[in-house]
Amino acid sequence: KRDLTTYHPDYHYTSEKNWVNDPNGMVHLDGEYHLFYQYNPFGEKWGHMSWGHAVSADLKTWKELPVAIPETKNSDGSVNMVFSGSAVIDTLNTSGLFEEGFKSGMVAIYTAHIEKDGKGIGQAQSLAYSSDKGRTWKFYDKNPILDLKMTDFRDPSVFWHEGKWKMIVVKSLEYTAQIYESADLKNWELVSEFGKIGDYAKIWECPSLFKVPIENSDKFKWISMISSAHEDTDYVGMQYFVGEFDGKKFTPDAQTGVLRIDYGKDFYAAVPFNNLPEKEKNPIIMAWVNNWAYAVDLTAEGRRAMFSMPRKISLIEKNGKYKMVQKPIFSDNIQTEVLNFSMNNSANRKTIEMKSNSYRLNFTIDLTDSKGFSIDLLKNGDEKSTINYDSITKKLSFDRTKSGVVNFNEKFPSVERMTVEPENNIIKLDIFVDKSIVEIFANEGQAVLTNLVFPKNIGGSVNFNFVK
Ligand code: FRU
Numbered sequence: 001k002r003d004l005t006t007y008h009p010d011y012h013y014t015s016e017k018n019w020v021n022d023p024n025g026m027v028h029l030d031g032e033y034h035l036f037y038q039y040n041p042f043g044e045k046w047g048h049m050s051w052g053h054a055v056s057a058d059l060k061t062w063k064e065l066p067v068a069i070p071e072t073k074n075s076d077g078s079v080n081m082v083f084s085g086s087a088v089i090d091t092l093n094t095s096g097l098f099e100e101g102f103k104s105g106m107v108a109i110y111t112a113h114i115e116k117d118g119k120g121i122g123q124a125q126s127l128a129y130s131s132d133k134g135r136t137w138k139f140y141d142k143n144p145i146l147d148l149k150m151t152d153f154r155d156p157s158v159f160w161h162e163g164k165w166k167m168i169v170v171k172s173l174e175y176t177a178q179i180y181e182s183a184d185l186k187n188w189e190l191v192s193e194f195g196k197i198g199d200y201a202k203i204w205e206c207p208s209l210f211k212v213p214i215e216n217s218d219k220f221k222w223i224s225m226i227s228s229a230h231e232d233t234d235y236v237g238m239q240y241f242v243g244e245f246d247g248k249k250f251t252p253d254a255q256t257g258v259l260r261i262d263y264g265k266d267f268y269a270a271v272p273f274n275n276l277p278e279k280e281k282n283p284i285i286m287a288w289v290n291n292w293a294y295a296v297d298l299t300a301e302g303r304r305a306m307f308s309m310p311r312k313i314s315l316i317e318k319n320g321k322y323k324m325v326q327k328p329i330f331s332d333n334i335q336t337e338v339l340n341f342s343m344n345n346s347a348n349r350k351t352i353e354m355k356s357n358s359y360r361l362n363f364t365i366d367l368t369d370s371k372g373f374s375i376d377l378l379k380n381g382d383e384k385s386t387i388n389y390d391s392i393t394k395k396l397s398f399d400r401t402k403s404g405v406v407n408f409n410e411k412f413p414s415v416e417r418m419t420v421e422p423e424n425n426i427i428k429l430d431i432f433v434d435k436s437i438v439e440i441f442a443n444e445g446q447a448v449l450t451n452l453v454f455p456k457n458i459g460g461s462v463n464f465n466f467v468k
Helices: none
Strands: 019-029 032-040 050-056 063-069 079-089 106-116 119-130 146-150 153-161 164-171 176-182 189-195 205-213 220-229 236-245 250-252 268-272 284-289 311-318 321-328 336-342 349-354 358-366 372-380 383-390 395-399 415-419 426-434 437-442 447-452 460-467
Touching: 019 050, 019 106, 019 268, 019 284, 032 063, 032 079, 032 284, 050 079, 063 106, 079 119, 106 153, 119 153, 146 153, 146 164, 164 205, 189 250, 205 236, 205 268, 205 311, 220 250, 220 268, 220 311, 236 268, 236 321, 284 447, 321 437, 336 349, 336 460, 358 372, 372 426, 383 426, 383 460, 395 437, 395 447, 415 447
Parallel strands: 019 079, 079 153, 153 205, 336 358
Antiparallel strands: 019 032, 032 050, 050 063, 079 106, 106 119, 119 146, 153 164, 164 176, 176 189, 205 220, 220 236, 236 250, 268 284, 284 311, 311 321, 349 460, 358 426, 372 383, 372 460, 383 395, 395 415, 426 437, 437 447
Protein backbone atom coordinates (compact mmCIF):
# COMPACT_ATOMS: atom_id res chain seq x y z
CA LYS A 1 0.00 0.00 0.00
CA ARG A 2 1.30 3.42 -0.91
CA ASP A 3 1.42 6.15 1.70
CA LEU A 4 3.48 9.24 2.40
CA THR A 5 6.62 7.19 3.03
CA THR A 6 6.44 5.21 -0.21
CA TYR A 7 8.64 7.62 -2.08
CA HIS A 8 10.66 9.07 0.77
CA PRO A 9 14.20 8.28 -0.44
CA ASP A 10 16.69 6.27 1.64
CA TYR A 11 19.88 7.94 0.50
CA HIS A 12 18.84 11.15 -1.24
CA TYR A 13 17.83 14.25 0.67
CA THR A 14 14.31 15.54 0.88
CA SER A 15 12.53 17.62 3.51
CA GLU A 16 10.22 15.85 5.97
CA LYS A 17 7.22 17.59 4.50
CA ASN A 18 6.08 20.35 2.13
CA TRP A 19 7.16 21.56 -1.27
CA VAL A 20 10.84 21.95 -2.26
CA ASN A 21 12.59 23.07 -5.44
CA ASP A 22 16.07 24.43 -6.28
CA PRO A 23 19.08 23.83 -4.04
CA ASN A 24 20.35 27.21 -2.81
CA GLY A 25 23.34 28.63 -0.95
CA MET A 26 25.33 25.42 -0.85
CA VAL A 27 28.43 26.13 1.18
CA HIS A 28 30.90 24.35 3.45
CA LEU A 29 31.89 25.81 6.82
CA ASP A 30 33.95 24.23 9.61
CA GLY A 31 33.27 20.60 8.71
CA GLU A 32 29.60 21.15 7.94
CA TYR A 33 28.02 21.19 4.47
CA HIS A 34 24.96 23.41 4.16
CA LEU A 35 22.16 22.79 1.73
CA PHE A 36 19.57 25.56 1.62
CA TYR A 37 16.70 25.18 -0.79
CA GLN A 38 13.51 26.68 -2.17
CA TYR A 39 10.86 25.69 0.37
CA ASN A 40 7.21 26.39 1.09
CA PRO A 41 6.86 26.10 4.90
CA PHE A 42 3.06 26.06 4.55
CA GLY A 43 2.16 23.48 1.98
CA GLU A 44 2.70 20.91 -0.70
CA LYS A 45 2.52 23.31 -3.63
CA TRP A 46 4.91 26.04 -4.71
CA GLY A 47 4.39 29.26 -2.72
CA HIS A 48 5.66 31.43 0.18
CA MET A 49 9.16 30.69 -1.10
CA SER A 50 11.69 30.66 1.71
CA TRP A 51 15.06 29.02 2.24
CA GLY A 52 14.77 25.61 3.91
CA HIS A 53 17.95 24.25 5.46
CA ALA A 54 19.76 20.94 5.96
CA VAL A 55 23.29 20.12 7.10
CA SER A 56 25.62 17.19 6.58
CA ALA A 57 29.10 16.19 7.74
CA ASP A 58 29.78 13.91 4.77
CA LEU A 59 27.37 14.87 1.96
CA LYS A 60 25.71 11.47 2.39
CA THR A 61 23.32 11.85 5.28
CA TRP A 62 21.51 15.10 5.99
CA LYS A 63 19.76 16.63 8.97
CA GLU A 64 16.89 19.03 8.39
CA LEU A 65 16.97 22.30 10.35
CA PRO A 66 14.27 24.96 10.77
CA VAL A 67 13.54 27.41 7.93
CA ALA A 68 16.59 29.63 7.51
CA ILE A 69 15.38 32.68 5.56
CA PRO A 70 11.60 33.22 5.47
CA GLU A 71 9.32 35.11 3.10
CA THR A 72 8.44 38.54 4.52
CA LYS A 73 5.49 40.91 4.15
CA ASN A 74 5.73 44.55 3.09
CA SER A 75 3.52 47.32 4.45
CA ASP A 76 1.76 47.75 1.08
CA GLY A 77 0.47 44.17 1.17
CA SER A 78 3.10 42.78 -1.21
CA VAL A 79 5.39 39.93 -0.16
CA ASN A 80 9.12 39.40 -0.61
CA MET A 81 9.75 35.80 -1.50
CA VAL A 82 13.29 34.50 -1.05
CA PHE A 83 14.14 33.06 -4.46
CA SER A 84 17.24 31.13 -5.47
CA GLY A 85 20.76 32.31 -4.78
CA SER A 86 24.05 31.41 -3.17
CA ALA A 87 25.93 31.70 0.12
CA VAL A 88 29.54 32.63 0.81
CA ILE A 89 31.78 32.68 3.87
CA ASP A 90 33.04 36.24 4.38
CA THR A 91 36.28 35.21 6.11
CA LEU A 92 37.81 38.71 5.84
CA ASN A 93 34.58 40.49 6.83
CA THR A 94 34.70 42.42 3.56
CA SER A 95 31.01 43.23 4.04
CA GLY A 96 31.52 44.74 7.48
CA LEU A 97 28.36 42.88 8.52
CA PHE A 98 30.18 40.96 11.26
CA GLU A 99 32.20 41.75 14.33
CA GLU A 100 35.81 42.65 13.76
CA GLY A 101 38.01 39.60 13.32
CA PHE A 102 35.06 37.19 12.97
CA LYS A 103 36.00 34.64 10.30
CA SER A 104 32.86 32.52 9.94
CA GLY A 105 30.30 35.04 8.74
CA MET A 106 27.86 33.55 6.25
CA VAL A 107 26.26 35.82 3.66
CA ALA A 108 23.35 34.73 1.47
CA ILE A 109 22.92 36.54 -1.85
CA TYR A 110 19.42 35.74 -3.12
CA THR A 111 16.73 37.11 -5.39
CA ALA A 112 14.00 39.03 -3.63
CA HIS A 113 10.91 38.25 -5.68
CA ILE A 114 8.14 40.74 -4.98
CA GLU A 115 4.59 39.56 -5.44
CA LYS A 116 1.46 41.62 -5.21
CA ASP A 117 -1.99 40.05 -5.51
CA GLY A 118 -0.37 36.81 -6.63
CA LYS A 119 1.56 38.51 -9.43
CA GLY A 120 5.36 38.92 -9.68
CA ILE A 121 6.16 42.63 -9.94
CA GLY A 122 9.92 42.75 -9.41
CA GLN A 123 13.12 40.77 -8.88
CA ALA A 124 16.29 42.22 -7.39
CA GLN A 125 19.32 40.81 -5.57
CA SER A 126 19.43 41.08 -1.78
CA LEU A 127 21.58 40.01 1.20
CA ALA A 128 20.96 38.20 4.46
CA TYR A 129 23.70 37.29 6.93
CA SER A 130 24.33 34.85 9.75
CA SER A 131 26.90 34.74 12.55
CA ASP A 132 25.85 31.33 13.81
CA LYS A 133 26.56 28.98 10.91
CA GLY A 134 23.33 29.58 9.07
CA ARG A 135 20.97 28.92 12.00
CA THR A 136 19.62 32.45 12.34
CA TRP A 137 19.66 35.24 9.78
CA LYS A 138 19.27 39.00 9.56
CA PHE A 139 18.28 40.89 6.44
CA TYR A 140 20.74 43.58 5.32
CA ASP A 141 19.05 46.92 6.07
CA LYS A 142 19.85 48.49 2.68
CA ASN A 143 18.40 45.75 0.47
CA PRO A 144 18.25 45.34 -2.46
CA ILE A 145 21.91 45.53 -3.44
CA LEU A 146 21.40 45.08 -7.18
CA ASP A 147 18.20 46.22 -8.83
CA LEU A 148 17.64 46.74 -12.56
CA LYS A 149 13.89 47.28 -12.04
CA MET A 150 13.15 44.09 -13.93
CA THR A 151 10.62 41.33 -13.30
CA ASP A 152 12.93 38.49 -14.42
CA PHE A 153 16.45 39.08 -13.13
CA ARG A 154 17.49 36.32 -10.79
CA ASP A 155 19.45 33.52 -9.17
CA PRO A 156 22.80 35.17 -8.26
CA SER A 157 25.72 32.80 -7.82
CA VAL A 158 28.59 34.48 -5.98
CA PHE A 159 32.15 33.23 -5.52
CA TRP A 160 35.52 34.54 -4.35
CA HIS A 161 38.16 34.85 -7.06
CA GLU A 162 41.57 36.53 -6.90
CA GLY A 163 40.73 38.92 -4.11
CA LYS A 164 37.26 39.97 -5.28
CA TRP A 165 33.68 38.69 -5.18
CA LYS A 166 32.20 37.73 -8.55
CA MET A 167 28.51 37.23 -9.26
CA ILE A 168 26.85 35.54 -12.21
CA VAL A 169 23.13 36.27 -12.51
CA VAL A 170 20.61 36.00 -15.36
CA LYS A 171 18.11 38.12 -17.19
CA SER A 172 15.93 35.05 -17.62
CA LEU A 173 13.77 36.14 -20.54
CA GLU A 174 16.67 37.78 -22.40
CA TYR A 175 18.77 34.58 -22.17
CA THR A 176 21.64 36.67 -20.87
CA ALA A 177 24.09 35.99 -18.05
CA GLN A 178 25.77 38.99 -16.46
CA ILE A 179 28.98 38.96 -14.45
CA TYR A 180 29.44 41.53 -11.69
CA GLU A 181 32.33 42.24 -9.36
CA SER A 182 32.43 43.55 -5.79
CA ALA A 183 34.87 44.19 -2.97
CA ASP A 184 32.25 44.14 -0.19
CA LEU A 185 29.20 42.13 -1.40
CA LYS A 186 27.13 45.32 -1.24
CA ASN A 187 28.31 47.37 -4.22
CA TRP A 188 28.41 45.61 -7.55
CA GLU A 189 29.87 46.64 -10.88
CA LEU A 190 28.91 44.99 -14.18
CA VAL A 191 32.07 43.63 -15.85
CA SER A 192 30.78 41.49 -18.72
CA GLU A 193 27.89 39.51 -20.11
CA PHE A 194 27.18 36.68 -22.53
CA GLY A 195 23.95 35.29 -23.89
CA LYS A 196 21.81 33.94 -26.69
CA ILE A 197 24.22 31.08 -27.25
CA GLY A 198 23.73 27.32 -26.87
CA ASP A 199 20.14 26.67 -25.94
CA TYR A 200 17.92 29.73 -25.54
CA ALA A 201 14.58 28.28 -26.56
CA LYS A 202 12.74 28.72 -23.27
CA ILE A 203 14.36 30.46 -20.30
CA TRP A 204 17.67 30.96 -18.48
CA GLU A 205 17.78 30.33 -14.72
CA CYS A 206 20.23 29.39 -11.96
CA PRO A 207 23.55 30.25 -13.68
CA SER A 208 26.92 29.32 -12.21
CA LEU A 209 30.58 29.71 -13.11
CA PHE A 210 33.38 27.64 -11.62
CA LYS A 211 36.88 26.30 -12.24
CA VAL A 212 37.14 22.62 -13.11
CA PRO A 213 40.21 20.35 -13.21
CA ILE A 214 40.94 18.44 -16.43
CA GLU A 215 41.52 14.76 -15.72
CA ASN A 216 45.04 13.39 -16.16
CA SER A 217 46.58 16.85 -16.27
CA ASP A 218 47.28 19.73 -13.92
CA LYS A 219 45.23 22.12 -16.05
CA PHE A 220 41.85 23.73 -15.53
CA LYS A 221 39.04 25.18 -17.61
CA TRP A 222 35.93 27.08 -16.48
CA ILE A 223 32.39 25.78 -16.75
CA SER A 224 29.23 27.86 -16.78
CA MET A 225 26.04 25.88 -16.12
CA ILE A 226 22.65 27.32 -17.08
CA SER A 227 19.23 25.85 -16.32
CA SER A 228 17.28 26.37 -19.53
CA ALA A 229 15.25 24.09 -21.78
CA HIS A 230 15.35 20.36 -22.36
CA GLU A 231 15.97 19.07 -25.89
CA ASP A 232 12.21 18.73 -26.07
CA THR A 233 11.24 22.25 -25.08
CA ASP A 234 8.01 21.23 -23.39
CA TYR A 235 10.36 20.52 -20.49
CA VAL A 236 13.17 22.31 -18.68
CA GLY A 237 16.73 20.95 -18.61
CA MET A 238 20.34 21.99 -18.11
CA GLN A 239 23.21 22.95 -20.38
CA TYR A 240 26.82 23.95 -19.82
CA PHE A 241 29.54 25.88 -21.57
CA VAL A 242 33.28 25.18 -21.27
CA GLY A 243 35.62 28.11 -21.63
CA GLU A 244 38.05 30.57 -20.09
CA PHE A 245 37.44 33.18 -17.40
CA ASP A 246 39.90 36.04 -17.02
CA GLY A 247 38.36 37.37 -13.83
CA LYS A 248 35.93 39.59 -15.71
CA LYS A 249 34.84 37.89 -18.88
CA PHE A 250 33.79 34.31 -19.55
CA THR A 251 34.70 33.23 -23.10
CA PRO A 252 33.07 29.95 -24.11
CA ASP A 253 34.96 27.64 -26.49
CA ALA A 254 33.45 27.09 -29.91
CA GLN A 255 30.97 24.22 -29.59
CA THR A 256 28.73 22.23 -31.87
CA GLY A 257 25.22 21.77 -30.58
CA VAL A 258 24.13 22.07 -26.98
CA LEU A 259 26.14 20.47 -24.18
CA ARG A 260 23.67 18.70 -21.90
CA ILE A 261 24.48 18.04 -18.26
CA ASP A 262 21.97 15.24 -17.79
CA TYR A 263 19.89 13.48 -20.42
CA GLY A 264 16.97 12.66 -18.13
CA LYS A 265 14.03 14.93 -17.43
CA ASP A 266 14.66 15.33 -13.73
CA PHE A 267 17.87 17.21 -13.09
CA TYR A 268 17.41 20.96 -12.79
CA ALA A 269 18.69 24.08 -11.06
CA ALA A 270 22.01 22.44 -10.13
CA VAL A 271 24.64 24.78 -8.69
CA PRO A 272 28.06 24.21 -7.04
CA PHE A 273 29.09 24.35 -3.38
CA ASN A 274 31.18 27.29 -2.23
CA ASN A 275 34.15 27.20 0.15
CA LEU A 276 34.90 23.48 -0.17
CA PRO A 277 37.67 22.14 2.08
CA GLU A 278 41.21 22.41 0.66
CA LYS A 279 41.48 18.64 0.07
CA GLU A 280 38.46 18.72 -2.23
CA LYS A 281 39.91 19.35 -5.69
CA ASN A 282 36.69 19.00 -7.69
CA PRO A 283 33.62 21.21 -7.65
CA ILE A 284 30.50 19.50 -6.26
CA ILE A 285 27.00 20.15 -7.56
CA MET A 286 23.49 19.09 -6.52
CA ALA A 287 20.20 19.45 -8.38
CA TRP A 288 16.46 19.44 -7.86
CA VAL A 289 15.17 16.09 -9.17
CA ASN A 290 12.03 17.24 -10.95
CA ASN A 291 10.75 19.13 -13.97
CA TRP A 292 8.55 22.22 -14.05
CA ALA A 293 6.60 20.50 -16.86
CA TYR A 294 4.78 18.34 -14.30
CA ALA A 295 6.20 19.18 -10.85
CA VAL A 296 2.99 20.72 -9.55
CA ASP A 297 1.01 17.60 -10.50
CA LEU A 298 3.16 14.99 -8.76
CA THR A 299 1.21 12.40 -6.81
CA ALA A 300 0.60 13.37 -3.18
CA GLU A 301 3.19 10.81 -2.13
CA GLY A 302 5.84 12.28 -4.37
CA ARG A 303 4.90 15.89 -4.37
CA ARG A 304 7.73 17.07 -2.19
CA ALA A 305 10.32 15.83 -4.66
CA MET A 306 13.96 15.59 -3.78
CA PHE A 307 17.58 16.41 -4.48
CA SER A 308 20.11 14.47 -6.50
CA MET A 309 23.13 12.92 -4.89
CA PRO A 310 25.99 15.41 -4.83
CA ARG A 311 28.22 14.99 -7.91
CA LYS A 312 31.94 15.70 -8.26
CA ILE A 313 32.72 17.48 -11.50
CA SER A 314 35.75 17.16 -13.76
CA LEU A 315 36.52 17.54 -17.45
CA ILE A 316 38.02 15.10 -19.90
CA GLU A 317 39.72 16.15 -23.08
CA LYS A 318 39.23 14.25 -26.33
CA ASN A 319 40.63 15.67 -29.58
CA GLY A 320 40.73 19.19 -28.24
CA LYS A 321 37.11 19.10 -27.00
CA TYR A 322 36.18 19.10 -23.35
CA LYS A 323 33.40 17.10 -21.79
CA MET A 324 31.92 17.25 -18.32
CA VAL A 325 32.28 14.14 -16.16
CA GLN A 326 30.12 13.59 -13.06
CA LYS A 327 30.85 11.20 -10.20
CA PRO A 328 28.26 10.71 -7.47
CA ILE A 329 29.02 10.90 -3.77
CA PHE A 330 26.99 8.10 -2.24
CA SER A 331 26.50 6.36 1.04
CA ASP A 332 28.34 3.08 1.67
CA ASN A 333 25.16 1.57 3.10
CA ILE A 334 23.39 1.08 -0.21
CA GLN A 335 22.63 -2.50 -1.17
CA THR A 336 24.97 -2.98 -4.13
CA GLU A 337 24.99 -5.67 -6.82
CA VAL A 338 28.17 -5.92 -8.88
CA LEU A 339 27.23 -7.50 -12.21
CA ASN A 340 29.47 -8.55 -15.12
CA PHE A 341 27.96 -9.75 -18.37
CA SER A 342 29.34 -10.98 -21.64
CA MET A 343 27.51 -12.82 -24.45
CA ASN A 344 30.19 -15.47 -24.72
CA ASN A 345 29.79 -16.54 -21.17
CA SER A 346 27.17 -18.78 -19.59
CA ALA A 347 26.21 -15.90 -17.29
CA ASN A 348 24.69 -13.82 -20.05
CA ARG A 349 21.30 -13.12 -18.50
CA LYS A 350 20.04 -12.70 -14.99
CA THR A 351 17.01 -11.99 -12.80
CA ILE A 352 17.62 -10.69 -9.30
CA GLU A 353 14.81 -10.42 -6.76
CA MET A 354 15.03 -7.19 -4.78
CA LYS A 355 13.51 -6.64 -1.34
CA SER A 356 13.33 -2.87 -1.48
CA ASN A 357 13.26 -0.07 -4.05
CA SER A 358 16.58 1.40 -2.93
CA TYR A 359 19.75 -0.09 -4.38
CA ARG A 360 22.79 0.33 -6.59
CA LEU A 361 23.57 -1.80 -9.64
CA ASN A 362 27.14 -1.68 -10.90
CA PHE A 363 27.22 -3.21 -14.39
CA THR A 364 30.17 -4.01 -16.63
CA ILE A 365 28.81 -5.21 -19.97
CA ASP A 366 30.95 -6.65 -22.78
CA LEU A 367 29.09 -6.00 -26.04
CA THR A 368 31.11 -8.39 -28.21
CA ASP A 369 28.74 -10.33 -30.55
CA SER A 370 25.61 -8.66 -29.18
CA LYS A 371 23.24 -6.16 -30.71
CA GLY A 372 22.63 -4.50 -27.39
CA PHE A 373 20.94 -5.24 -24.08
CA SER A 374 17.97 -4.43 -21.91
CA ILE A 375 17.67 -3.94 -18.18
CA ASP A 376 14.31 -3.87 -16.39
CA LEU A 377 14.33 -2.08 -13.06
CA LEU A 378 11.57 -2.15 -10.44
CA LYS A 379 9.81 -4.94 -12.36
CA ASN A 380 6.54 -6.29 -11.00
CA GLY A 381 4.40 -7.95 -13.64
CA ASP A 382 3.78 -5.35 -16.33
CA GLU A 383 5.19 -2.56 -14.24
CA LYS A 384 8.82 -1.78 -15.06
CA SER A 385 11.31 0.96 -15.84
CA THR A 386 13.37 -0.19 -18.80
CA ILE A 387 16.85 0.64 -20.06
CA ASN A 388 17.60 -0.39 -23.66
CA TYR A 389 20.93 -0.17 -25.40
CA ASP A 390 21.41 -0.44 -29.16
CA SER A 391 24.98 -1.32 -30.21
CA ILE A 392 24.48 0.13 -33.70
CA THR A 393 23.10 3.57 -32.82
CA LYS A 394 25.00 3.62 -29.49
CA LYS A 395 21.87 5.04 -27.88
CA LEU A 396 20.86 4.14 -24.37
CA SER A 397 17.20 4.80 -23.62
CA PHE A 398 15.21 4.92 -20.42
CA ASP A 399 11.52 4.15 -20.76
CA ARG A 400 9.23 5.12 -17.89
CA THR A 401 5.94 4.77 -19.74
CA LYS A 402 5.12 1.61 -17.71
CA SER A 403 6.95 2.60 -14.53
CA GLY A 404 3.89 2.77 -12.24
CA VAL A 405 1.95 5.97 -11.52
CA VAL A 406 2.37 7.96 -14.74
CA ASN A 407 -1.01 9.45 -15.54
CA PHE A 408 -0.98 12.49 -13.25
CA ASN A 409 0.35 14.60 -16.14
CA GLU A 410 0.50 13.74 -19.85
CA LYS A 411 4.10 14.96 -20.07
CA PHE A 412 5.32 12.46 -17.46
CA PRO A 413 5.33 9.10 -19.30
CA SER A 414 8.36 9.59 -21.54
CA VAL A 415 11.38 7.88 -23.07
CA GLU A 416 14.80 9.54 -22.76
CA ARG A 417 17.89 8.83 -24.84
CA MET A 418 21.60 9.44 -24.59
CA THR A 419 24.63 8.36 -26.58
CA VAL A 420 26.98 6.02 -24.75
CA GLU A 421 30.21 5.14 -26.56
CA PRO A 422 31.58 1.73 -25.59
CA GLU A 423 35.26 1.66 -24.67
CA ASN A 424 36.99 -1.48 -25.97
CA ASN A 425 33.50 -2.86 -26.53
CA ILE A 426 32.64 -2.41 -22.85
CA ILE A 427 29.95 -0.29 -21.26
CA LYS A 428 29.90 0.47 -17.58
CA LEU A 429 26.68 1.53 -15.91
CA ASP A 430 26.40 2.61 -12.31
CA ILE A 431 22.67 2.75 -11.61
CA PHE A 432 21.26 4.22 -8.43
CA VAL A 433 17.62 3.46 -7.64
CA ASP A 434 16.09 5.12 -4.61
CA LYS A 435 12.30 4.72 -4.37
CA SER A 436 11.31 7.28 -7.00
CA ILE A 437 14.73 8.42 -8.23
CA VAL A 438 16.84 6.67 -10.87
CA GLU A 439 20.30 8.12 -11.56
CA ILE A 440 22.27 6.37 -14.31
CA PHE A 441 26.00 7.10 -14.66
CA ALA A 442 27.45 5.61 -17.87
CA ASN A 443 31.16 5.02 -18.37
CA GLU A 444 32.27 6.55 -15.11
CA GLY A 445 30.12 9.62 -15.36
CA GLN A 446 30.72 10.58 -18.99
CA ALA A 447 26.98 10.47 -19.73
CA VAL A 448 24.30 10.78 -17.05
CA LEU A 449 20.52 10.35 -17.01
CA THR A 450 18.27 11.13 -14.05
CA ASN A 451 14.56 10.40 -13.96
CA LEU A 452 11.70 10.17 -11.51
CA VAL A 453 9.50 7.06 -11.51
CA PHE A 454 6.59 6.19 -9.21
CA PRO A 455 6.34 2.40 -8.95
CA LYS A 456 3.16 1.11 -7.31
CA ASN A 457 4.96 -1.90 -5.88
CA ILE A 458 7.86 -2.45 -3.54
CA GLY A 459 10.61 -4.92 -4.38
CA GLY A 460 10.23 -6.81 -7.60
CA SER A 461 13.08 -7.80 -9.84
CA VAL A 462 15.93 -6.54 -11.92
CA ASN A 463 16.31 -8.36 -15.25
CA PHE A 464 19.28 -8.25 -17.57
CA ASN A 465 19.13 -9.65 -21.13
CA PHE A 466 21.29 -9.34 -24.21
CA VAL A 467 19.70 -8.59 -27.57
CA LYS A 468 20.91 -11.28 -29.95
C1 FRU B 1 14.22 27.65 -10.96
C2 FRU B 1 13.46 28.83 -10.39
C3 FRU B 1 14.41 29.99 -10.14
C4 FRU B 1 13.72 30.77 -9.06
C5 FRU B 1 13.09 29.66 -8.23
C6 FRU B 1 11.79 30.05 -7.59
O1 FRU B 1 13.62 26.43 -10.73
O2 FRU B 1 12.42 29.20 -11.28
O3 FRU B 1 14.71 30.74 -11.29
O4 FRU B 1 14.61 31.55 -8.32
O5 FRU B 1 12.91 28.57 -9.11
O6 FRU B 1 11.33 29.07 -6.70
